[in-house]
Amino acid sequence: MAITGIESAGSLMGVSQSSAQSETSTGGNRIDMNGFLNLFLTQLENQDPTNPLESYELAAQLAQFSTVEQLSQVNANILKQKDYLTSINYGQMAQLIGRDVVAVDDSIQLTDGETSKSSYELNVSAEVSLKILDDRGTLIRTISLGNQESGTYEVEWDGKNDSGEVVPDGTYHVQVEAVDADGNFTEATQTVSGKIYALSLDQDNPQFIIGGPNGVKVSAGTISEVREMDGSGTV
Structure with missing residues:
Protein backbone atom coordinates (compact mmCIF):
# COMPACT_ATOMS: atom_id res chain seq x y z
CA MET A 1 0.00 0.00 0.00
CA ALA A 94 -25.85 -22.45 -14.81
CA GLN A 95 -28.96 -24.25 -13.53
CA LEU A 96 -30.97 -22.37 -16.17
CA ILE A 97 -29.21 -24.15 -19.03
CA GLY A 98 -31.82 -26.12 -20.94
CA ARG A 99 -34.71 -23.93 -19.75
CA ASP A 100 -36.97 -21.97 -22.07
CA VAL A 101 -36.71 -18.26 -21.33
CA VAL A 102 -37.99 -14.90 -22.51
CA ALA A 103 -35.64 -11.91 -22.46
CA VAL A 104 -36.15 -8.22 -23.25
CA ASP A 105 -33.88 -7.72 -26.24
CA ASP A 106 -34.06 -6.62 -29.89
CA SER A 107 -31.63 -9.20 -31.32
CA ILE A 108 -32.50 -11.77 -33.97
CA GLN A 109 -30.15 -14.55 -35.07
CA LEU A 110 -30.00 -15.67 -38.69
CA THR A 111 -28.67 -19.19 -39.31
CA ASP A 112 -28.99 -20.98 -42.68
CA GLY A 113 -31.93 -18.79 -43.64
CA GLU A 114 -33.77 -19.44 -40.36
CA THR A 115 -34.27 -16.79 -37.70
CA SER A 116 -34.47 -17.08 -33.95
CA LYS A 117 -37.72 -16.21 -32.23
CA SER A 118 -38.17 -12.47 -31.84
CA SER A 119 -41.41 -10.76 -30.79
CA TYR A 120 -42.82 -7.35 -29.99
CA GLU A 121 -45.84 -6.17 -28.02
CA LEU A 122 -48.03 -3.18 -28.87
CA ASN A 123 -50.06 -1.45 -26.17
CA VAL A 124 -52.28 0.34 -28.71
CA SER A 125 -53.16 -0.17 -32.35
CA ALA A 126 -50.59 1.39 -34.64
CA GLU A 127 -49.07 1.51 -38.11
CA VAL A 128 -46.03 -0.73 -37.83
CA SER A 129 -42.84 -1.11 -39.79
CA LEU A 130 -39.81 -3.20 -38.91
CA LYS A 131 -36.24 -2.23 -39.67
CA ILE A 132 -33.55 -4.91 -39.68
CA LEU A 133 -30.06 -3.64 -38.89
CA ASP A 134 -26.73 -5.42 -38.73
CA ASP A 135 -24.33 -5.24 -35.77
CA ARG A 136 -22.81 -2.05 -37.17
CA GLY A 137 -26.20 -0.32 -37.26
CA THR A 138 -26.50 -0.45 -41.06
CA LEU A 139 -30.08 -0.73 -42.31
CA ILE A 140 -30.56 -4.05 -44.13
CA ARG A 141 -34.29 -4.37 -44.62
CA THR A 142 -37.49 -2.40 -44.04
CA ILE A 143 -40.71 -4.39 -43.64
CA SER A 144 -44.01 -2.46 -43.69
CA LEU A 145 -46.79 -4.29 -41.85
CA GLY A 146 -49.60 -1.73 -41.95
CA ASN A 147 -52.02 -1.29 -39.07
CA GLN A 148 -51.89 -3.77 -36.21
CA GLU A 149 -54.11 -4.01 -33.15
CA SER A 150 -52.64 -4.08 -29.66
CA GLY A 151 -51.11 -7.44 -28.83
CA THR A 152 -48.00 -9.56 -29.29
CA TYR A 153 -46.55 -10.35 -32.70
CA GLU A 154 -43.66 -12.46 -33.93
CA VAL A 155 -41.06 -10.97 -36.24
CA GLU A 156 -41.15 -12.64 -39.64
CA TRP A 157 -38.06 -12.07 -41.75
CA ASP A 158 -36.82 -14.22 -44.63
CA GLY A 159 -33.18 -13.31 -44.11
CA LYS A 160 -33.00 -11.08 -47.19
CA ASN A 161 -32.15 -7.42 -47.66
CA ASP A 162 -34.21 -4.81 -49.52
CA SER A 163 -32.66 -5.97 -52.80
CA GLY A 164 -33.86 -9.53 -52.27
CA GLU A 165 -30.38 -10.87 -51.56
CA VAL A 166 -29.74 -13.35 -48.77
CA VAL A 167 -27.59 -11.74 -46.09
CA PRO A 168 -24.83 -13.61 -44.18
CA ASP A 169 -25.59 -15.56 -41.04
CA GLY A 170 -25.14 -13.61 -37.84
CA THR A 171 -26.80 -11.48 -35.21
CA TYR A 172 -29.06 -8.66 -36.40
CA HIS A 173 -31.32 -6.20 -34.58
CA VAL A 174 -34.99 -5.41 -35.06
CA GLN A 175 -36.17 -1.83 -34.73
CA VAL A 176 -39.93 -1.51 -34.35
CA GLU A 177 -41.49 1.76 -35.49
CA ALA A 178 -45.12 2.09 -34.40
CA VAL A 179 -47.28 5.18 -35.02
CA ASP A 180 -50.65 5.44 -33.29
CA ALA A 181 -53.88 6.97 -34.65
CA ASP A 182 -52.80 10.45 -33.51
CA GLY A 183 -49.55 10.24 -35.45
CA ASN A 184 -47.40 9.75 -32.36
CA PHE A 185 -44.68 7.15 -32.05
CA THR A 186 -45.54 4.52 -29.44
CA GLU A 187 -43.15 2.16 -27.75
CA ALA A 188 -43.17 -1.56 -28.40
CA THR A 189 -41.68 -4.06 -25.96
CA GLN A 190 -39.30 -6.36 -27.82
CA THR A 191 -38.38 -9.83 -26.61
CA VAL A 192 -36.43 -12.88 -27.69
CA SER A 193 -37.22 -16.40 -26.57
CA GLY A 194 -35.87 -19.92 -26.79
CA LYS A 195 -33.94 -22.56 -24.91
CA ILE A 196 -30.74 -21.58 -23.12
CA TYR A 197 -27.87 -23.42 -24.80
CA ALA A 198 -24.95 -22.15 -22.73
CA LEU A 199 -23.73 -19.58 -20.22
CA SER A 200 -20.85 -17.31 -21.24
CA LEU A 201 -18.89 -16.58 -18.06
CA ASP A 202 -17.81 -12.97 -18.17
CA GLN A 203 -17.37 -11.52 -14.67
CA ASP A 204 -18.39 -8.06 -15.83
CA ASN A 205 -21.36 -9.17 -17.92
CA PRO A 206 -22.26 -12.90 -17.91
CA GLN A 207 -24.48 -13.76 -20.87
CA PHE A 208 -26.82 -16.59 -21.79
CA ILE A 209 -26.70 -18.01 -25.31
CA ILE A 210 -30.20 -18.82 -26.54
CA GLY A 211 -31.09 -21.24 -29.31
CA GLY A 212 -27.75 -22.91 -30.08
CA PRO A 213 -23.97 -22.43 -30.18
CA ASN A 214 -24.33 -19.39 -32.44
CA GLY A 215 -27.55 -18.15 -30.84
CA VAL A 216 -28.57 -14.80 -29.48
CA LYS A 217 -26.61 -13.58 -26.45
CA VAL A 218 -28.57 -11.86 -23.69
CA SER A 219 -27.52 -10.50 -20.32
CA ALA A 220 -28.84 -12.24 -17.23
CA GLY A 221 -30.63 -9.07 -16.14
CA THR A 222 -32.77 -8.96 -19.30
CA ILE A 223 -34.52 -12.29 -18.67
CA SER A 224 -38.14 -11.63 -17.78
CA GLU A 225 -39.56 -15.17 -17.77
CA VAL A 226 -38.26 -18.69 -17.13
CA ARG A 227 -40.35 -21.70 -18.04
CA GLU A 228 -40.33 -25.21 -16.57
CA MET A 229 -38.32 -27.85 -18.39
CA ASP A 230 -41.48 -29.27 -20.01
CA GLY A 231 -42.80 -25.81 -20.90
CA SER A 232 -45.88 -26.26 -18.71
CA GLY A 233 -45.52 -23.04 -16.76
CA THR A 234 -43.19 -20.43 -15.33
CA VAL A 235 -40.92 -20.38 -12.30
Whole structure:
Protein backbone atom coordinates (compact mmCIF):
# COMPACT_ATOMS: atom_id res chain seq x y z
CA MET A 1 0.00 0.00 0.00
CA ALA A 2 1.09 3.52 -0.64
CA ILE A 3 2.15 5.36 2.50
CA THR A 4 2.21 9.12 2.41
CA GLY A 5 4.45 11.09 4.72
CA ILE A 6 7.34 8.62 4.69
CA GLU A 7 9.57 10.98 2.75
CA SER A 8 8.91 13.77 5.26
CA ALA A 9 9.72 11.39 8.10
CA GLY A 10 12.93 10.46 6.34
CA SER A 11 13.94 14.10 6.07
CA LEU A 12 13.34 14.60 9.79
CA MET A 13 15.58 11.75 10.77
CA GLY A 14 18.29 12.45 8.22
CA VAL A 15 17.87 9.19 6.34
CA SER A 16 19.02 9.43 2.73
CA GLN A 17 16.74 8.63 -0.16
CA SER A 18 18.80 5.56 -1.08
CA SER A 19 18.47 4.23 2.46
CA ALA A 20 14.73 4.72 2.39
CA GLN A 21 14.54 2.95 -0.96
CA SER A 22 16.41 -0.05 0.47
CA GLU A 23 13.64 -0.48 3.00
CA THR A 24 10.88 -0.36 0.42
CA SER A 25 9.60 -3.31 -1.52
CA THR A 26 9.90 -3.75 -5.27
CA GLY A 27 6.62 -1.87 -5.64
CA GLY A 28 8.32 1.54 -5.71
CA ASN A 29 7.04 3.54 -2.74
CA ARG A 30 5.14 0.59 -1.26
CA ILE A 31 6.41 -0.98 1.98
CA ASP A 32 5.14 -3.69 4.28
CA MET A 33 4.84 -3.61 8.08
CA ASN A 34 8.43 -4.82 8.68
CA GLY A 35 9.79 -2.18 6.32
CA PHE A 36 7.83 0.53 8.07
CA LEU A 37 9.00 -0.58 11.54
CA ASN A 38 12.63 -0.63 10.39
CA LEU A 39 12.22 2.86 8.97
CA PHE A 40 10.46 4.00 12.14
CA LEU A 41 13.28 2.68 14.37
CA THR A 42 15.88 4.29 12.13
CA GLN A 43 13.99 7.55 12.53
CA LEU A 44 14.17 7.26 16.33
CA GLU A 45 17.88 6.46 16.26
CA ASN A 46 18.77 9.35 13.98
CA GLN A 47 16.53 12.11 15.25
CA ASP A 48 18.06 15.36 16.41
CA PRO A 49 18.63 14.98 20.19
CA THR A 50 18.26 18.73 20.62
CA ASN A 51 14.90 18.68 18.87
CA PRO A 52 13.38 15.20 19.22
CA LEU A 53 10.02 14.33 17.80
CA GLU A 54 7.08 14.82 20.10
CA SER A 55 5.28 11.72 21.29
CA TYR A 56 2.11 12.74 19.47
CA GLU A 57 4.07 12.92 16.20
CA LEU A 58 5.34 9.39 16.66
CA ALA A 59 1.87 8.16 17.60
CA ALA A 60 0.39 9.85 14.53
CA GLN A 61 2.82 8.02 12.23
CA LEU A 62 2.01 4.66 13.83
CA ALA A 63 -1.73 5.35 13.65
CA GLN A 64 -1.48 6.35 10.02
CA PHE A 65 0.26 3.17 8.98
CA SER A 66 -2.00 1.00 11.16
CA THR A 67 -5.12 2.54 9.59
CA VAL A 68 -3.89 1.99 6.05
CA GLU A 69 -2.87 -1.58 6.89
CA GLN A 70 -6.32 -2.36 8.27
CA LEU A 71 -8.04 -0.80 5.27
CA SER A 72 -5.89 -2.92 2.99
CA GLN A 73 -6.96 -6.06 4.85
CA VAL A 74 -10.62 -5.03 4.66
CA ASN A 75 -10.28 -4.46 0.92
CA ALA A 76 -8.69 -7.89 0.46
CA ASN A 77 -11.52 -9.54 2.41
CA ILE A 78 -14.13 -7.72 0.32
CA LEU A 79 -12.50 -8.95 -2.88
CA LYS A 80 -12.54 -12.52 -1.55
CA GLN A 81 -16.23 -12.21 -0.68
CA LYS A 82 -16.96 -10.78 -4.12
CA ASP A 83 -15.29 -13.76 -5.80
CA TYR A 84 -17.21 -16.14 -3.53
CA LEU A 85 -20.57 -14.50 -4.31
CA THR A 86 -19.74 -14.42 -8.01
CA SER A 87 -19.09 -18.18 -8.01
CA ILE A 88 -22.44 -18.75 -6.27
CA ASN A 89 -24.26 -16.60 -8.84
CA TYR A 90 -22.59 -18.47 -11.69
CA GLY A 91 -23.69 -21.76 -10.17
CA GLN A 92 -27.28 -20.59 -9.89
CA MET A 93 -27.31 -19.21 -13.44
CA ALA A 94 -25.85 -22.45 -14.81
CA GLN A 95 -28.96 -24.25 -13.53
CA LEU A 96 -30.97 -22.37 -16.17
CA ILE A 97 -29.21 -24.15 -19.03
CA GLY A 98 -31.82 -26.12 -20.94
CA ARG A 99 -34.71 -23.93 -19.75
CA ASP A 100 -36.97 -21.97 -22.07
CA VAL A 101 -36.71 -18.26 -21.33
CA VAL A 102 -37.99 -14.90 -22.51
CA ALA A 103 -35.64 -11.91 -22.46
CA VAL A 104 -36.15 -8.22 -23.25
CA ASP A 105 -33.88 -7.72 -26.24
CA ASP A 106 -34.06 -6.62 -29.89
CA SER A 107 -31.63 -9.20 -31.32
CA ILE A 108 -32.50 -11.77 -33.97
CA GLN A 109 -30.15 -14.55 -35.07
CA LEU A 110 -30.00 -15.67 -38.69
CA THR A 111 -28.67 -19.19 -39.31
CA ASP A 112 -28.99 -20.98 -42.68
CA GLY A 113 -31.93 -18.79 -43.64
CA GLU A 114 -33.77 -19.44 -40.36
CA THR A 115 -34.27 -16.79 -37.70
CA SER A 116 -34.47 -17.08 -33.95
CA LYS A 117 -37.72 -16.21 -32.23
CA SER A 118 -38.17 -12.47 -31.84
CA SER A 119 -41.41 -10.76 -30.79
CA TYR A 120 -42.82 -7.35 -29.99
CA GLU A 121 -45.84 -6.17 -28.02
CA LEU A 122 -48.03 -3.18 -28.87
CA ASN A 123 -50.06 -1.45 -26.17
CA VAL A 124 -52.28 0.34 -28.71
CA SER A 125 -53.16 -0.17 -32.35
CA ALA A 126 -50.59 1.39 -34.64
CA GLU A 127 -49.07 1.51 -38.11
CA VAL A 128 -46.03 -0.73 -37.83
CA SER A 129 -42.84 -1.11 -39.79
CA LEU A 130 -39.81 -3.20 -38.91
CA LYS A 131 -36.24 -2.23 -39.67
CA ILE A 132 -33.55 -4.91 -39.68
CA LEU A 133 -30.06 -3.64 -38.89
CA ASP A 134 -26.73 -5.42 -38.73
CA ASP A 135 -24.33 -5.24 -35.77
CA ARG A 136 -22.81 -2.05 -37.17
CA GLY A 137 -26.20 -0.32 -37.26
CA THR A 138 -26.50 -0.45 -41.06
CA LEU A 139 -30.08 -0.73 -42.31
CA ILE A 140 -30.56 -4.05 -44.13
CA ARG A 141 -34.29 -4.37 -44.62
CA THR A 142 -37.49 -2.40 -44.04
CA ILE A 143 -40.71 -4.39 -43.64
CA SER A 144 -44.01 -2.46 -43.69
CA LEU A 145 -46.79 -4.29 -41.85
CA GLY A 146 -49.60 -1.73 -41.95
CA ASN A 147 -52.02 -1.29 -39.07
CA GLN A 148 -51.89 -3.77 -36.21
CA GLU A 149 -54.11 -4.01 -33.15
CA SER A 150 -52.64 -4.08 -29.66
CA GLY A 151 -51.11 -7.44 -28.83
CA THR A 152 -48.00 -9.56 -29.29
CA TYR A 153 -46.55 -10.35 -32.70
CA GLU A 154 -43.66 -12.46 -33.93
CA VAL A 155 -41.06 -10.97 -36.24
CA GLU A 156 -41.15 -12.64 -39.64
CA TRP A 157 -38.06 -12.07 -41.75
CA ASP A 158 -36.82 -14.22 -44.63
CA GLY A 159 -33.18 -13.31 -44.11
CA LYS A 160 -33.00 -11.08 -47.19
CA ASN A 161 -32.15 -7.42 -47.66
CA ASP A 162 -34.21 -4.81 -49.52
CA SER A 163 -32.66 -5.97 -52.80
CA GLY A 164 -33.86 -9.53 -52.27
CA GLU A 165 -30.38 -10.87 -51.56
CA VAL A 166 -29.74 -13.35 -48.77
CA VAL A 167 -27.59 -11.74 -46.09
CA PRO A 168 -24.83 -13.61 -44.18
CA ASP A 169 -25.59 -15.56 -41.04
CA GLY A 170 -25.14 -13.61 -37.84
CA THR A 171 -26.80 -11.48 -35.21
CA TYR A 172 -29.06 -8.66 -36.40
CA HIS A 173 -31.32 -6.20 -34.58
CA VAL A 174 -34.99 -5.41 -35.06
CA GLN A 175 -36.17 -1.83 -34.73
CA VAL A 176 -39.93 -1.51 -34.35
CA GLU A 177 -41.49 1.76 -35.49
CA ALA A 178 -45.12 2.09 -34.40
CA VAL A 179 -47.28 5.18 -35.02
CA ASP A 180 -50.65 5.44 -33.29
CA ALA A 181 -53.88 6.97 -34.65
CA ASP A 182 -52.80 10.45 -33.51
CA GLY A 183 -49.55 10.24 -35.45
CA ASN A 184 -47.40 9.75 -32.36
CA PHE A 185 -44.68 7.15 -32.05
CA THR A 186 -45.54 4.52 -29.44
CA GLU A 187 -43.15 2.16 -27.75
CA ALA A 188 -43.17 -1.56 -28.40
CA THR A 189 -41.68 -4.06 -25.96
CA GLN A 190 -39.30 -6.36 -27.82
CA THR A 191 -38.38 -9.83 -26.61
CA VAL A 192 -36.43 -12.88 -27.69
CA SER A 193 -37.22 -16.40 -26.57
CA GLY A 194 -35.87 -19.92 -26.79
CA LYS A 195 -33.94 -22.56 -24.91
CA ILE A 196 -30.74 -21.58 -23.12
CA TYR A 197 -27.87 -23.42 -24.80
CA ALA A 198 -24.95 -22.15 -22.73
CA LEU A 199 -23.73 -19.58 -20.22
CA SER A 200 -20.85 -17.31 -21.24
CA LEU A 201 -18.89 -16.58 -18.06
CA ASP A 202 -17.81 -12.97 -18.17
CA GLN A 203 -17.37 -11.52 -14.67
CA ASP A 204 -18.39 -8.06 -15.83
CA ASN A 205 -21.36 -9.17 -17.92
CA PRO A 206 -22.26 -12.90 -17.91
CA GLN A 207 -24.48 -13.76 -20.87
CA PHE A 208 -26.82 -16.59 -21.79
CA ILE A 209 -26.70 -18.01 -25.31
CA ILE A 210 -30.20 -18.82 -26.54
CA GLY A 211 -31.09 -21.24 -29.31
CA GLY A 212 -27.75 -22.91 -30.08
CA PRO A 213 -23.97 -22.43 -30.18
CA ASN A 214 -24.33 -19.39 -32.44
CA GLY A 215 -27.55 -18.15 -30.84
CA VAL A 216 -28.57 -14.80 -29.48
CA LYS A 217 -26.61 -13.58 -26.45
CA VAL A 218 -28.57 -11.86 -23.69
CA SER A 219 -27.52 -10.50 -20.32
CA ALA A 220 -28.84 -12.24 -17.23
CA GLY A 221 -30.63 -9.07 -16.14
CA THR A 222 -32.77 -8.96 -19.30
CA ILE A 223 -34.52 -12.29 -18.67
CA SER A 224 -38.14 -11.63 -17.78
CA GLU A 225 -39.56 -15.17 -17.77
CA VAL A 226 -38.26 -18.69 -17.13
CA ARG A 227 -40.35 -21.70 -18.04
CA GLU A 228 -40.33 -25.21 -16.57
CA MET A 229 -38.32 -27.85 -18.39
CA ASP A 230 -41.48 -29.27 -20.01
CA GLY A 231 -42.80 -25.81 -20.90
CA SER A 232 -45.88 -26.26 -18.71
CA GLY A 233 -45.52 -23.04 -16.76
CA THR A 234 -43.19 -20.43 -15.33
CA VAL A 235 -40.92 -20.38 -12.30
